[in-house]
Amino acid sequence: MDDGPFIKVDSVTKRYNMGHSTVNALNGMDLEIEEGEMVAIMGPSGSGKTTLLNMIGGLDSPDSGTIHIKGMEISSLNEGQRAQFRKNNVGFIFQFFNLIPSLTALENVLVPVMFDKDPPFERGVQLLERMGLKDRMGHIPGKLSGGERQRVAIARALINDPMLILADEPTGNIDSETAREIVSLFKELNDEGKTMLLATHDRIVAGRARSMIKVRDGHVVKGKAHSRSGMVHLSDEEKVKKKKRVVKG
Amino acid sequence: MEKRSTSLRSISRKERASANRNVRFGPITYISRDVWRNRSRTIMSLSSIAALSFLFVLFMSMDQGFSDFFEDDIGVPSDEQKELYEVKGVMENWVYLISALCMALMVLVVANTGIITVLERKQELATLRAIGISLPKVATLVAGSLSIILYGGILIGTLLGMACIPILDRVNVSLFSDGIGFPFSFDPSTIVLSLLIGTGAGLLGSSLPLFILTQSSPLEVLRDG
Ligand SMILES: Nc1ncnc2c1ncn2[C@@H]1O[C@H](COP(=O)(O)OP(=O)(O)OP(=O)(O)O)[C@@H](O)[C@H]1O
Ligand SMILES: [Mg+2]
Numbered sequence: 001m002d003d004g005p006f007i008k009v010d011s012v013t014k015r016y017n018m019g020h021s022t023v024n025a026l027n028g029m030d031l032e033i034e035e036g037e038m039v040a041i042m043g044p045s046g047s048g049k050t051t052l053l054n055m056i057g058g059l060d061s062p063d064s065g066t067i068h069i070k071g072m073e074i075s076s077l078n079e080g081q082r083a084q085f086r087k088n089n090v091g092f093i094f095q096f097f098n099l100i101p102s103l104t105a106l107e108n109v110l111v112p113v114m115f116d117k118d119p120p121f122e123r124g125v126q127l128l129e130r131m132g133l134k135d136r137m138g139h140i141p142g143k144l145s146g147g148e149r150q151r152v153a154i155a156r157a158l159i160n161d162p163m164l165i166l167a168d169e170p171t172g173n174i175d176s177e178t179a180r181e182i183v184s185l186f187k188e189l190n191d192e193g194k195t196m197l198l199a200t201h202d203r204i205v206a207g208r209a210r211s212m213i214k215v216r217d218g219h220v221v222k223g224k225a226h227s228r229s230g231m232v233h234l235s236d237e238e239k240v241k242k243k244k245r246v247v248k249g
Numbered sequence: 250m251e252k253r254s255t256s257l258r259s260i261s262r263k264e265r266a267s268a269n270r271n272v273r274f275g276p277i278t279y280i281s282r283d284v285w286r287n288r289s290r291t292i293m294s295l296s297s298i299a300a301l302s303f304l305f306v307l308f309m310s311m312d313q314g315f316s317d318f319f320e321d322d323i324g325v326p327s328d329e330q331k332e333l334y335e336v337k338g339v340m341e342n343w344v345y346l347i348s349a350l351c352m353a354l355m356v357l358v359v360a361n362t363g364i365i366t367v368l369e370r371k372q373e374l375a376t377l378r379a380i381g382i383s384l385p386k387v388a389t390l391v392a393g394s395l396s397i398i399l400y401g402g403i404l405i406g407t408l409l410g411m412a413c414i415p416i417l418d419r420v421n422v423s424l425f426s427d428g429i430g431f432p433f434s435f436d437p438s439t440i441v442l443s444l445l446i447g448t449g450a451g452l453l454g455s456s457l458p459l460f461i462l463t464q465s466s467p468l469e470v471l472r473d474g
Binding site: 050054059060079080083084086087088090092094098100101102103106107110111112114115119121156157160168 | 274275276278279282283285286372373376377378379380381382383384386466467468470471
């Protein structure tokens with residue numbers, strides 16, 4: 001149907017004005033990601049990981065440069081079109097879960113489809129069952145643990161069966177044991193064909209992705225171990241070795 | 250690529266049916282949950298609106314009572330009645346003033362409630378937008394909550410007024426020291442007028458909060474909370 005990569009970020013810049021100074025959050029960012037990838041995005045705080053995910057997810061638009069998802073240029077969409085794009089194509093997972101406190105787990109999962117003519121109620125139930133939250137469907141987020149909340153958020157991200165899942169520090173607010181479970185779940189989703197992008201500081205999380213990019217000062221860092229696009233592929237046997245190299249390099 | 254997840258644990262048809270019966274989730278549920286969760290704010294705003302529409306109904310019925318009184322009257326007015334005609338004119342001016350005041354105060358209550366809503370729930374509203382609910386639909390949700398407060402308040406205030414008017418008419422509150430009775434009479438058109446005034450106040454009062462909403466970005470979703 002379309003040639004070219006699934007995600008193509010082409011010389012994207014984004015500046016934020018902070019009073020007198022401006023911050024270059026993205027600085028000539030180039031990136032290509034294939035469909036079905038599971039990419040960890042690493043880099044120091046303030047390097048532009050979140051900004052990058054927001055751009056790819058159509059939450060924000062670049063000052064210059066273009067972003068194509070499946071051949072569609074999303075960087076030039078207006079706010080209404082971007083909302084539509086987000087709803088149909090992107091599943092967002094946030095560090096602070098961002099569940100609606102007054103709604104039950106099941107209702108939270110159904111929020112993205114609440115205005116639909118024929119909302120997929122049953123799918124919401126099934127997704128929560130899959131997340132192991134069968135007994136928690138009627139609980140409000142305040143009565144759920146961090147890991148449970150994040151799993152509700154994952155179910156919500158999946159309700160429209162998006163092709164792309166964007167997770168910004170998905171394990172930033174949960175203990176490492178639960179984080180491991182969440183990452184296993186991500187891997188499972190990736191095996192089912194979802195393209196996953198995870199911004200993370202957690203090396204254990206990043207190490208379980210298929211590939212990894214490093215971001216610094218708003219662009220992708222390219223080292224010896226990196227492919228043309230700056231991506232390091234973490235094949236199972238070389239994972240440990242390469243991870244060391246990337247972390248050092 | 251697999252379309253739908255197949256690795257779902259199988260559950261019995263009975264279980265699924267019972268789960269389905271409990272799920273009825275749409276904008277109405279969302280709005281009612283919101284109104285209930287913020288019930289202290291809801292009660293405050295709703296009771297203010299109710300008080301204002303009660304006042305409005307009361308004054309309208311005073312005016313109506315006066316009109317009825319003069320309709321019954323035939324013949325050459327006595328001095329006492331002349332005095333009453335003057336009072337009637339003053340009364341009518343008061344009714345217009347009070348209606349305008351009620352409307353202005355209702356605008357204030359709606360605007361106040363709406364602004365608190367969009368500021369306090371900035372992150373929640375941004376989340377809705379981030380996960381793909383369009384701005385007009387999010388605005389509908391906010392307007393829905395405000396409508397419940399507004400029309401709920403008008404309903405309570407009007408019903409309360411309707412209940413009080415026969416009592417007040419019987420007690421015949423005396424305004425003047427010489428003991429001239431003060432008639433009250435409720436006219437059903439007051440309900441329509443209340444609703445019209447309320448709707449006007451709602452439209453005016455919600456415009457600022459909805460404007461604030463349009464100026465905020467779905468990126469607010471990233472602020473922790
Ligand atoms: N809305 C904003 N207004 C002003 N500056 C911003 C805004 N969003 C991001 N920035 C700035 O842009 C730069 C990149 O931020 P970004 O959040 O993308 O970094 P990050 O890699 O996600 O960092 P962290 O690991 O701490 O989450 C930072 O210097 C940040 O201060
Ligand atoms: Mg970040």
